[in-house]
Amino acid sequence: MxxxxxxDYALRVLIYLALSNGxxxxxxxxxxxxxxxxxxxxxxxxxxxxxxxVDSTRGRGGGLRLQKNxxxxxxxxxxxxxxxxxxxxxxxxxxxxxxxxxxPVFGRATQAFLQVLDEVTLADVIRSGxxxxxxxxxxxxxxxxRTPKRVTASSRRPVRAARRG
Amino acid sequence: MxxxxxxDYALRVLIYLALSNGxxxxxxxxxxxxxxxxxxxxxxxxxxxxxxxVDSTRGRGGGLRLQKNxxxxxxxxxxxxxxxxxxxxxxxxxxxxxxxxxxPVFGRATQAFLQVLDEVTLADVIRSGxxxxxxxxxxxxxxxxRTPKRVTASSRRPVRAARRG
Numbered sequence: 018m019x020x021x022x023x024x025d026y027a028l029r030v031l032i033y034l035a036l037s038n039g040x041x042x043x044x045x046x047x048x049x050x051x052x053x054x055x056x057x058x059x060x061x062x063x064x065x066x067x068x069x070x071v072d073s074t075r076g077r078g079g080g081l082r083l084q085k086n087x088x089x090x091x092x093x094x095x096x097x098x099x100x101x102x103x104x105x106x107x108x109x110x111x112x113x114x115x116x117x118x119x120x121p122v123f124g125r126a127t128q129a130f131l132q133v134l135d136e137v138t139l140a141d142v143i144r145s146g147x148x149x150x151x152x153x154x155x156x157x158x159x160x161x162x163r164t165p166k167r168v169t170a171s172s173r174r175p176v177r178a179a180r181r182g
Numbered sequence: 183m184x185x186x187x188x189x190d191y192a193l194r195v196l197i198y199l200a201l202s203n204g205x206x207x208x209x210x211x212x213x214x215x216x217x218x219x220x221x222x223x224x225x226x227x228x229x230x231x232x233x234x235x236v237d238s239t240r241g242r243g244g245g246l247r248l249q250k251n252x253x254x255x256x257x258x259x260x261x262x263x264x265x266x267x268x269x270x271x272x273x274x275x276x277x278x279x280x281x282x283x284x285x286p287v288f289g290r291a292t293q294a295f296l297q298v299l300d301e302v303t304l305a306d307v308i309r310s311g312x313x314x315x316x317x318x319x320x321x322x323x324x325x326x327x328r329t330p331k332r333v334t335a336s337s338r339r340p341v342r343a344a345r346r347g
Binding site for chain 1 (some may be wrong): 294313
């Protein structure tokens with residue numbers, strides 16, 4: 018039983034932005050920190066912006082940041098937005114659909130699952146704030162994977178640079 | 183969020199056998215009833231036999247039947263056996279593993295999910311017994327999808343025929 022990569026990436030982006038405390042971040046920076054492809058994050062970020070979770074500003078000085086407080090973003094709500102469907106099995110295409118007792122059981126199990134996620138906010142998930150920032154090398158420009166370098170005001174670049182206020 | 187096809191097929195096989203009340207059934211018959219490939223069911227059945235859920239007898243007069251009462255087979259136990267892993271996301275390969283608050287939350291959500299499935303048995307799932315038998319055309323030989331024909335003793339064939347005791 019797996020959540021999609023898409024949901025995984027959506028949660029990673031939100032965690033990253035929550036840890037960045039309102040600083041505007043680029044997709045390139047987030048992708049580099051997690052070691053995932055920018056392309057994969059692009060579509061995710063577009064949806065998060067459309068859903069009002071992320072504020073996305075284009076151009077010089079632009080970037081991504083959370084549009085809501087981390088306390089107001091429930092993990093269950095994110096998973097509901099990003100999972101393509103919450104049907105555990107292809108009941109609709111099975112010949113015994115309608116009478117099979119598994120369909121309602123799967124529905125109840127999924128509700129129990131989501132209820133746990135609904136009780137947790139993005140703020141709860143990043144309780145180990147400084148430890149997580151260190152793991153993600155937040156506030157470091159990562160030119161490549163071997164040579165992290167601390168950002169200075171003059172080293173800011175609009176697209177590829179990780180910045181810290 | 184999806185269970186694998188493998189789990190889906192395992193549950194379908196168990197439902198079919200539970201509805202067959204101890205009659206020995208062939209893989210071909212089950213595959214035909216659900217309109218799925220025999221090959222897909224083969225591996226599933228091997229595991230169900232290995233785990234002591236299904237009794238599999240080879241040769242003429244052989245076939246598959248439940249090795250336990252349907253009341254004794256919990257859906258949660260089946261899903262635990264057939265899902266390759268219950269980790270919702272690839273936390274282990276993520277750079278923030280260890281400090282990310284999502285990992286324990288995902289664990290709790292999965293437990294809540296499985297707890298619902300643990301409360302349900304195969305017998306609960308087939309409460310609409312006769313309706314389900316009709317949908318699956320249990321007791322009919324299905325030569326193709328258009329011409330169901332009732333089985334007689336003389337029409338029994340060891341591999342492809344659906345049989346009723």
